Structure formats: C-alpha cells, structure tokens
Amino acid sequence: SQPRAMMAAPAASPAARSRGNAAAGGGSATSTMLPGPASRGNGGCIDLSTSGLLAHGAGSSVVVSDPRSMQLVCVLPMPSSSATSPASFVTAVRWAPAASASSLAAAEDAAGAEDDHRPLRLAAGDRHGRVAVWDARARAVLRLLSLDESRSVAPGTSGGVQDLCWIHHASGWLLASIHGPSLLCIWETSNNPRVLWMFDASPEYLSCLRRDPFDDRHLCALGLKGFLLSAVPRHDSDISLKEHRIVCGAGDVAELQRLEKDISAPAPAPALAAFPLFAARLCFSPLWRHILYAVYPRELVVFELNYSIALSVATLPRGFGKFTDVMADTDLDLLYCTHADGKLSIWKRKEGEQVHLLHAVEELMPSIGTVVPPPAVLATTIWQSESIFRNIDKQSQDLAHMQSSQSMIFDTKSHQNMYQGTMTYLTSISEDGKIWSWHLTFDKSVSSKKINLGTSNHSDAGTSNPRSNGLDFTIKINLMGQLHLLSSTVTTLAVPSPSLLATVARGGNNPAPAVPLVALGTQNGTIEVVDVLANAVSVSFAVHSSTVRGLRWLGNSRLVSFSYNQVSDKSGGFNNKLIITCLRSGLNRPFRVLQKPERAAIRALRASSSGRYLLIMFRDAPVEVWAMTKNPIMLRSLALPFTVLEWTLPAAPRPSQNASKQSPTSKGALLTH
Template identity: 20%
Template sequence: LPFASQLVSPRTITGSANVLNKGAIDWGYHGLMAYGSNSTIFVIDTRNVQIVQSLDLHKSIVKKILWVSCVETKSDGNPSIQLISGDASGHIVHWDITTATALSVLQDSNKPILGMEWVPGLENELMLAALHSPYFLVIWDIRKQTKLWKKSFTDTLLSFNFDPFNGSRIAFLCPDCILFVDDFQIGKIPSTNGRKFYISSPRLDSTSEDSLKGRDRLKRLMKGLVVGETRPKPDEAMTITECLQLTYHKSLRHHLLLLYPRDVILIDLHINQTIGIIPIERTMSPLIQVCTTRQRDVLYCLHESGSISVKIRRRNNNNITPSPIDSVADSPNIDMFVCYDHKCQSEMIRQMKGSKVLGLSVDPITEKHVGKFIKFISSAIITGEPSILTEVRRESHKCESPPNDNTASCGTFIKPGIPAKGERNMGSHRYGTYAHPFTPLSLFNFRLLPTSVLSNVNGQITIVKMCPPVTVKNVQHFLPILGVGTSTGFLYIYNLSDGTVYKELAIHSFPIRGLEWTGLKSVITFAYGDGAKVKNEVYMTDIWTGHSIPIRSEKTLENPISILKVSPLRKFFVIVIKEGPFEMWDLHTLTLLRTMSKKFPFVVALEWSPIHSVKSIQSKKKDTELGRDGMFIFLKLLSSVNSCNNILNHVIMIKKSCLLLGRPFVREHLVFSDTESKLYHFNVEEDGIKDGIKIPPESGVGMVTSIAFKANQIVQGDSDGSLSMWDLKARSSKQVNTNRGAIRYLRFAPGKTNLKLIILYADGLDIANLKQNTYEKISHLKWGRENGRIVDVDWANANYPVIATEDGWIRVLDISLTKSSSTIQQYQFKDVIRCPSLLPPKLLSKIHFLLCTQYWKLVPSYEVFTVKDGISEQDLPSKFFSCLDVNAQLKLLNLGSGFAGLNIAEKCLRVSRALGDWYGVDLWTVAIYYLEVAVAEKNSSKEQAVSMKSETPLDTCYDYLADPFSYQKLQLERVSVHEWKRGDYKHTQNVVEKLVLLGEMDRAVQLLLETDIDNPNYYSDAIKACLVATIQKTGAAQSTIKLVATNLIANGKIWEGVQLLCLIGKGLDGCRYLVSYGMWESAVWLAKSVLAPAETLEVMIKYADQL
C-alpha cells in the first residue's frame, strides 16, 4: 500500500482485562460494542470485529458502561455517538466517541460505581441513575452536568434495575433481601427506604433431590413465597447471598428474574410469588449472567465455562408456537408453572489458567447477536445465530431484510425457505430472513455459533521493537509493523496503522528476551528460561513465511544472553553473554566471525555507530544489496549443514557469491561500556574486529545501563539516573542528572536530523531533545497505574513513542505523552466500519428520509446518492476516511433487492432497523400491524379481522399497544397462573377480583364458594357469589348496584366498587373512577381487558395526555 495510507496515530491495543471489569460491556443500537478493560474503554465494530476507538481517562478500574440513547444524539450541535462510563473511584465520564474526548467528568464521592441506568422515559434528557457503594443512589443531569438528588438507603445495595414498563419502580438487590421502591420520581427524593422482600424456598437435600424428579422437583422448589418485610426462618430461607443478578423481564410486565448459580427464578410481582424456575443440568457449568429479550420470551444464559445457552418459554400445552399469547388460557386444574426449554448452547471456550468470563451483552436491535467478554483469551467474542431469530422475533415476512452477503460464512444452516451453503452465504449477518409467523418452530434447528473473536497476546509482553523506519527506497512497500515478544515464546507482528495483528508466530519454547529487525521482513530473536545456566535459543525468522533458522544451536547450558544488536547496514550482529565475552556474527552467512577472549571486559551496554557506516557506503560503488529471497536461499543452505568444516567451505562459497552479486566489504563501528563504565570503540569488518579507542568514565558516573548513538551524539544512561552526552564533532561532553532513578533504556527517534531521545525509567519515561548538545525535556510521563509497569518502549515513528506494559497492553502515545487515542478520522481501518451513526446527525436524517421516500423519482436509487439528491460534495466519497462516505455506508446497509417494492411504512421499518433506530422500529412495527388490521377490517368481516389479530399479535413487550383480543387472552393466562399458585385467603380474593373484572364469572363464583366455613368472611363471600351468579342487567338492578358501587368507591373501597360496575357492564365508569384517583396503570389495564375498542380509545387518549 502507498505510504500515505499507512500513517500511525496515537492508539491503544488492548491487553488482558481485570476481574473487577466484570459487567463492563454494552452493545449499542448502532452496532458498536464497548467494554472496559482495566481503566481503558474500547469500542469495537461488531461486524468486522476491529477496534474503532479507545478511551483512556479513567485512573481506576472501569466498572460500568452505558451507551447514550440514539434519540438525543440526533439533536443539532451534539456529537453523533456518545458513551457513559463509571469507575471504581466514583468518576462518571461522558464521552464523545468520534473525537475520544471527555464531554464532562462527574463525581459525587470516591465510592465505586455499582450500576448505571438511564431513567426510563427521560433518555432524551440524559437523566442518569448511578448506584454507588454501599447504598447511595444519585440522579445526574448529564446534559447540564449537575446532580439532581442523592438518596441514602439503610441497607447495603449490590445492583438495581428499573422496571421497563413503569419508570417509577426500581428493584434493588441486597445481600439478604430484595428492595423495591415504587415512588421514584425525577423531581424528588423517594420518601421511604422501600419495601423489603425475602426469598423463602426450602432447599432440597441430596437424598430428597434424588427422589424428586422432573415436575415434582420443580413444584417443590416453587412452593416458597417472596415474604415481605420480615426475614423468614433460617431453615426456610434460600440465602439471597447466592443470588448473582436481579433483572426485570423485558417482554412481560411485573415479572422479575433472579439468577442463581444453578437456577433462574421467575417471580410474578402481582402476587409476589415464584411462578417458574429454570434449572440447569448438573453437567453444565454454573450460570453467571442472564439477559432477557424484548421481542420474545427468550433468555440468553452465560455460563462460567464461557458458553451461552438459549432458553425459550414453553407453553403449558407443550406446544411451542410462534407467539407467547397464541393459545386459549389453560384450565387451572393442570400445572401452570412457567417452563423454559433449553434450545441450544454455544461451544465452550478453551480458557487459559486464570481466565475469567466477565460479561455478556445482546444486540438491542435484532437480539440475535451477543457479545461475550473474557479475560486473557479475548477481549470480546461476537456470537451470532441466523436461525434463532425465527423464534425470538415475529415480523411481517415481506418486511424483512435479506442476509448480509458481504460477510464470510462460518457454517451451514439448513432450514425451510433458506438455501444451504453454496446457494447463499449465511454468515454473521446483522439482519436475517425470518420464518413466516405461522410456521411451527419445531421444524427449525437452533444453533448458536461463534462467528468472530478479538484476541489478546498469548502471555505477558517481554519486549517490543519497531521495524526499520521508512526511507525513500522502501516507501512504496513500507508497513509500520511492531514486533512483540511474549513470555510464552510467541512473536506477534502488529500493524500500527490499523492496530491489528499482522502475524502471530510460535517460535520459542521460552520467554522471548530480545528482538532485532534484520530488514522489513525478518527478525532475530533470542529466548531462555529461568536460572543461572540456561539454554539460549536464537532464531532468525522470516515473518512472511514463518520459516525460522536456528543460530548457535550447538550450544548447551551457559550464561543467558544479555544483548543482541544488529548493525545499521544489516551486515553484522553482536551477541553478548552475561558476565562473559561477546560474539561477532556475519548476518548474511550466519557465521561466527570472532569470540572475544575471557580477558575481554564484560559488556553491560552496547550500540552500533551509524556515522562511518554511511560514509563507507558512499565511498564505494553502488551497493546492489542481496535481496531477502537470495539471503534466505543461503540461510536454508546453511541450515542443512552440520559439521564445522562444511560450514567454512560454504562460507567461502557464499562470500564469492556476494562478490559476484556486487556486495562491497564494508566497515562498521560499535561502542560499548563495561562494568567500570569505560567506553570502548571498535571497528568491525568482514575480516574481523579491530581495536579502537578506550575512554575512561567521568567522575561520579554510575554503572552504565544503556547507550544511544545518533549522528555525532553518544548518550549513556547509568544506574544513578544521570545522562552522559558526548558531541563527537565538537569534542565536548556534558552530564545531566534526571533525578528519576536508574535509567533502563535509551533510544533516539528515527530521522536523519531528529535528535529526540526517549528515556525509560522504572516509573515512567521522558522525551528530550538533544540538539546542539543541549538537554531540553519535551515531555514527562510518570506511570503509576495498577495495570502493570512499562516493560519496554520504542519509537513508532519520528514523533510518536510506543510503550508496552506487562499485562499485554500496547499504547502509541503522542509526543506530549498525554494521549493514547485519536479522532476516528485519523485512524486507518482494515475494513470499512459499518456504522451510519458516524455521519453527522443532519446528514443521517437526510439519508433516512431519502431511503424511505424518493417517490418523486421514476427509478429510485438506494445505494448511490449524488449532489442531485441534496448530499453535499464533502459528504460524498472520501479518499482518506471511508467511514464518513455516504455511499460506502449505503452499500453496507444491504437493504436488499426487494426493498424498492415495499410501501413507505415497510421501508421505514427496514431503514430504522438498518440505521439502529430502535424507537423507529417500535413505531413502525406497531403502525404496520394496525394498518394491516385496518385493511383486513375494510376488506373482510369483523370476525376474520379478529381471527387475524389472534394469529399474528404484536409482541408482549408492546403491552398496552397490543390489540384487545391478544391483551385479554394474555391476562386470562396470567390469572390462571395466579389461581394455580394461590395459597392464603388474601391471595384467593385477589384472583377472584381479577376474574370478575375479566368477566370469568363461573370461575369467580367457584372460588368464592371454596371459602372455609370457619373464615370470618364466609358469609360475605357467599352473598357475593350469589350476586355474581344471579346478576341482572335490568334498569332498576343496575341503578341499585351503581349506587352501591359509588358509595364503596367514595369510602375507599375502590376495587370493590369497580367490580360491581364491571358486573353490570359499566367498565368505562370504573376506568373513570380509577383515573380520578390517579390509578392510571390500573385504568389502562381494565380498559384493555374488558372495554370495547371505542371506549378503550377514550381511556388511552387520556393516558397519553397524562404521560
């Protein structure tokens, strides 16, 4: 690639995460996923699994991450993509992803963040609820950067969750109970500390558990109630401390899920009882997280092993059907407990020792893709399943997008209506083709397969070395690649222009201790184990082919190698043995030129000189350097030779070949320092080493630890933190004390006249400029983070240093050492990011409009827009940043060949899904449904319309927006579960009340007559049963009952009066009374359950006005 497209920008390449990062992962509406790794946040493109951005401002462990709502970012003047993150020190940072800058930093205290959620209904206002340890709930106005209020509870809180159907309700998980707050308001602090509930469910011992199988065991486990306010007896209590997670069900109102290592409990909050339990098999790994979905009653369960299982609700008649509300409510005489079938499970991930599964997040738009966060093995795993959506979504068949044919296939999925591999690419597409809603789901095979992995380095980083710098000769094929050695003997080659792994090579069996580039395509590495005497491994490796040639393989146990340096002309290399003589080698022939005698001083620091080598080349005829292919022919020839005599013969032959190829015999120079800090200079030629000069140390100089040589400057760093600088041209010297302790490493930046020097210390680094023999500090970095010390440093280019930490992180910093990230426009990406939200908000709205309309064109265009469509020239194809290219994003949307034939509503639905507009998806899903209902009512009889509604209802997450027929059926089913679970008299009375309101008079009478004769309410229940059974709708009877109902309501017996009104068909009056008392939710429930459509509309209009 041309050099212009291989620019290096400040960026961070992720390493291993921290166990405390558990739960710091969130999948956004735009297809980007963010996760916190140590104190840094990474944003990845889930389509191509590449790092899009890194955010590095937190000083402590990132605990929680939350994407900003898509509605807010459409406002003018706001960044297009925003993120909220909270850390262990209580800081909350509001990020602009495109520029990697913090819009605001908020902090109430230094207590860790335990959870963050947007206040329901106020996402567009950026109202954030943050839970701080141990019991503080803080409400923030993110836009105004102010704290609205802070509530201190009396119980220790672990996590919390808003009710997705009612924003005034919050559930908190405590160490020994569950806490409910029912009066949450953004404008005032809750008046109470909430209502406590304890889990009461007898544990089965091993003996009884073996004797109880299947359904009987489930019923035994479900006998416990959620006991309010008082702690149950110890022998009855299921210890809540085992509870790992609390979350509201996203598709069913008033349902709560509690996650335990071996079970998931489903609680109905109307009756405060367990109505279902989802156990896992003994052979399966324990659970650590569960995610519910909105669009179907489906659970994604994350296991400790890293596998993901999918649980789908089973109907009581044991028939799996396309909708959870598609069958008539069952008789209460049969078991009504809620069961979930285990449909599929992903493969377990092979984990390294110490690895940990840290979190799971679900794609909020399709809910068929999940991201998994694992320590050590990978930062994130994207798991997709093309077939699972047939059960977790119901859509109009003609409105669905086709598969994304641009994604590589990862498996064959065969199902009705979808061709097998070879006919269509069934890869990890974001928007798949779903089954027809009437198709029995038992016909489908469900599978959950990993589709892509974002990996870390294998082991700890031990050394990094940047490839030779760009020159006029190599500019056309130059790649800014970084060699990274690890403790496991792996060599990683990173392309710093896009931050991806270019090559991964397993070379050594010991930790790599040193690495030197011998060109743009080959490296020399050495490795050894622990101990005083070791086996030194030295290999020369072609990074393109992976072919490695051993060097010094005949050596046995010896002192470890301390230094390996390759000369600037790639002619020689030096190997220094710790506390022993060094060896001079010919790089092209891999032959030993000379081994210094034992009397030779011990070398502690060494560097080659660039000065005379350059002059010697210029003084000779043009060098026709031997290419890398020719060199490796010689090296492979040598690798087949064993005896020393044969090696010498081959050396003579190779030298003659070098002469024929035009290679001159050159002279190079090196300098080194010994244990007494004396500086030595030697000349190196192909004939051997010639002694040079020896310079005694200046007074006060400690042991030299590193040497850097550039132009006329020689710099020595010692163990006392002093720099000794020699200007060879001016024949002057200077000493500077850095006052930062021992110097570990010195390195000049690339560039002929660039005299920037990087200095590595134990606690950080400095960058200085040494022009004109002066020491001018440019920047300073003190590395005090908890995520590992800096193990090595080098220059990524002439201005940006690159550092590596022992926990596997690589950071390219700017010259000020303050930034390790850049704007998205500065990055290079291996693949175009599929994220239309990166476009400016006004432009995105214009694209949305054009895709949904274009009715003024005879032939609409949906893949290419021009200036004629109102798109400005600067928003059209860009040479440098294709992510902001409108037409590139249009092609990645892949709306499908049938898109042009859809009507406007169907286009709006598909475009909303493609652009990640979940509010638009909800709006157009409901709109299309009722448009179809209206057409059906117009073209057919009313009975047929009702029948259609019963077969293809809206999903249960739409709740009050569902048609009355489906809503009533769902409520009847729920009352049947309540009736099956009734225990005491009070519970039975609640069931009777619901049955009367729903018009189930016979069942209500039966329950009233079941009242025990010793019960004080026996007589009133008997009279009530007679009233319900013999009610007459004559004028006089209705007047009397209405008068009684009015008096009851006036005296506070609201529901008793409403029941009487429903008995005489005055449900609308009952709704009006409920509204007058502020009971809006009950009024809407009653209207949807018993009123005619016209009357329901009246109540819903008032409810909408109230909202």
C-alpha cells in the same frame, strides 16, 4: 416499603466539567491508541448501543469498537485522579439512550442543555468511585462525577463503581450508579451535576442495575444475597422504592458465607472486587411485563415483580460451569446464559408457563486453535439493533398483508414457525484481547426426538420431550468476525531498520520495501505485529511460554526474540531460549539450544540493519556473534569490556559512486561505550 437510608446530596464541584474536559486530552491521541486486553479487574463491563457501537472496559480505558466491521473506533482513557496517581480500572460502562426528535428540537432552545442530547454519550465508572460521562464522537469528557467530592469525604471513602444505568425523569435522563458494596446513587448529569438520591442497602452487596424496557423510569438493583430493590423516580423530586427478596439456593448461600470469611477486598470495595468469582445478574423480559430473570452461580430464577414471587427456578445442569450472566432475546422467548467455563446455554420457555428448559449449548471459546488452558470469556452481550430491523420488517409484512385482498385468518402454527430463519447476533470478549462476533440461526429440527445440545456432549442436560414443549428448532452458531487487540502487557518493542538503508535479510544489496510495522513482545510470551497505519494488530504469534525479554527485527521478514527462566534447584543457573519467527510462514525456529542451564542470563540482542548478524549479550559473560543464515552459525565470542553495544547503519550509496565501491561500514560495524 419505606427506604432505610435515603438522602439528597449537595451539588458536585463547579470545576467538575472543566476539569473533565481538560483531562480528556484531545481526540487525536485517543485515535492512535491500541488498547490492552480486558481482565477480571474490569468486572466484565460491556454495553452495546442501539446504533451498534460496542463499549467495554480494558484496564483503565474504555474501548469503543464496531462489531459489524470488526474495527477499533477509539480508546477513551479515564482521567487520572491526580498528577501522581495512575488512572484506575474501568468497572462499569453504559451508553446513554438516544434522545427523541422532539427532545432534540426542544434542546436547541435551551441554553447549556446540548450536552444531554449528544447522540453518543457514554458513562464509565472506575475503582476510585469516579464516573466520567463521555462524548464518544468528540472523545471528550462532558462530566467527571466524584461521589467523594459530593459528600465532602476523604478520597476512596465511597468505594468503587459496581454498575451504571440510565433512567428517565421529567427533567431528562438520570444516571444511577452502585458505589461500594451497598450504596445506590442517582445523579443529575446536566448543567448542575449532583447526586439527587442515595440509598444505603447495607448489609447487602449490590451487584447489578437494569432498566425496565416497558418503563424507562423504573430500575432494579440485585444483591448477592437475594435482595432486589425496585426504584422509580417521581416528579416531586422523590423516589418510590420497593424491596423484594429472592430465595437463593443452599449451595449459593453456603459459598457466599465461606467467601465472606475470606473476603478478597474489605469495604468499601464493591462486590466485583470483594467477590470476583461470585456473580449475580439480572435482566428484564422484553416480552413479558413485570417479569425479570436473575442468575446466581447455581440457579436461574424467573421472578414476578407485581406479586414479589419466584415463578420458577432452574438449577445449574451437571457438567456446566457456574452461571455468570443472563440475556433475554428481544424477539424470541429465549434466554442466553453464559457460564464460567466459556459455554453459552440457550433456554426456551415452556408453552403456557413461565418455566424455561435447556434447549442448546454452544462454545464461546473454540477448542481448536486456542492455547491450553483456554482464555476465559469475560463478557457477552446481545445485539439489540437487529431486533429493531426485524420489527420494522415484520410490521411492513403485516401492513402489506392487511392491505391485500386475502382473508384475515389467524394461523395457529405461526408461533411454531416464528423461529424459522430468525437470526441473533452476540458479541463476546475474552481475556486474551479478542472481540468475537457470533451469528446464531434458528431452523426447524430434522428430528424432534432429542434436544439439540449444539457441539457439546452433555446428554444429562435435559430429558424433556421437545414436541410437547414446542422445541422443534435447532440452533447453529457461526463465528462472523474477530477483532484482535493486544493480548497482554507489553514488555519490549522493536521497529525495523530504516527501509531505505536496510537490505533483504537473506542477502542482496537491493533496498527493502517500506514496512510500517512494529513488533511487540508481551508478558504472556506472544509477539504482536502491529500495523501502525491501520492502528491494528496484523498478526500474533505464540512464541514463548514465559515473558518475552527482548526482541529484534532481522530485516523486514523475520524476528528474533529471547526469554529465560531461572532454575530453582541447587545447581542454579538460567535456561535461555532464543527463537526466530518468520512473518511469512508463521514458523518458530529455536536456535542455540543447550541441554544444561547456563551461568548467565541473556541481557539483550543487537541485530545489524541487514539482519545478517546478531549480537547476543549476557550478564557478566562474553558477547556472542552469530551469522543469521538459514541455520544460524556462531562466528565468535568476544570478551568486550563495554556496557552498551549497537550496530551502525550502512552508508547510503551516492549516484555518482561506483556500484562496486562500498563504504567501510556498509557491511556493519559496532559502536561501543
């Protein structure tokens, strides 16, 4: 079919590259940043490169990590659109495919083409509609693309970025992007960055872009209403388009119509902002040509592109949260679907048909050791690099078998045994700032009478006979590692007193060891202890049920923090909450527990350098002095007419000084103003 709106666009501003490099800010700053958690505002954007590096959006930054070693690699903050406006949320990330050896050799002779052949190029889009092409190794912006500047329109007219996808062309790799609710753009990102094509699919809401694994030139865009667009760039600076239609279920259609009446964000907001709780995703089959899988909140659809027909539709089983994403195993005929309630459903293709049956269900958010309600799973991806290693191993075994003297007899049971000993790796991201690495193993089932439903109790999820469908294996999922980033917005910070002068909190005059730690209080009530040398969260404590308002160290092994909430009844007042946290044992011990609300809220805490004494300052109330022993004791109350209080540091003893003599301020004194 012919495109409804397709046009070329003028080249981007010549200053796009120089401005992008200037905004990068240098690699030294990004290497010492600790990112905050991802949120629903990031749209679940995640991508795993073939080299094994994970990129995901967290606030206005792109976080790059290594899921094998569970280490943070770097943080790439999106450049600000202006000096006064803050950076916008990252809503799409996509690694550029690795260039072949021949293209790298040809690029050495081409002046200025080296940027397109850097090994770690990463594209990131934000809510302001800008796309930054990063060199993740150098931590520098290679290109900063703005559709508003390319079209010479007012900022924000084109809408935010919904998704990104790299496709191949005779001139190299092009970048496809969805802007706003319905605008599909294809960019040239080399020497002269510009928009090559634009296609307006209005009134559709485009949601997802994916590249065909059998043809790097081919991509498909999926809409929330069942619209499916197939696009292939041609050599004559044109593009071939074909439109399809997936018939959505009545439940999804009715829900989308209801959401359109109460739309969260009007145009030109993208689908993730307009309908944050309604997802439509697709993925190509890596084993079957022209076959793709699409999920809507209540349906899993197998679609054939050549005949433009849905081959099968699987409805959402009872007791499951809505579908949020679908991933295809690169070696096995399995589909992995994520759900809004944190479940992972695994679907097996029925032998001889393009019909998928539910085979197993696992939990991506363990019920033990998590808060209630548990944090949401925002994004999940499958490791493609493991498939490369498996294929190399399989081809090596086939070659050794062909060269052997044994007769070549086809084993009819090879398909049944293909799952034996196979492993798959997944990585998920939760909204509490954690990255989870999962290991799935496939083994022969001991009993083939019932479908294995993992650790979940969903007896109504499937009733088919696994013997007739080849479902003769079980799936086990294990947590391999976890990377803990900041769990929430930081509200307060505390550093230990200088270690050469501070003394052990429980008494004694021996200097305490150096502790390169920083304690952070967060908005969700947790305390994060950060190792500044490793740039990582060492330990996290769930201490308060509300925002941590203040935080102090008591020596080098204990923390004291406070929070409060205002009473809403007629009597009014505040409920102040003070808690001591022991870093060694992890125990939280409240003190100064009162039965009734107080007239004044706690204003600040001030701890002496030794951690023996604590000042509790209130709003328009006397200051309390506490001795921080095993069971804290209030020493006195001081009605001090000061606005600022701070302890002085004890004087460092001199070698010539008698050990029994101490300076007047060694036990702690106050500076006031």
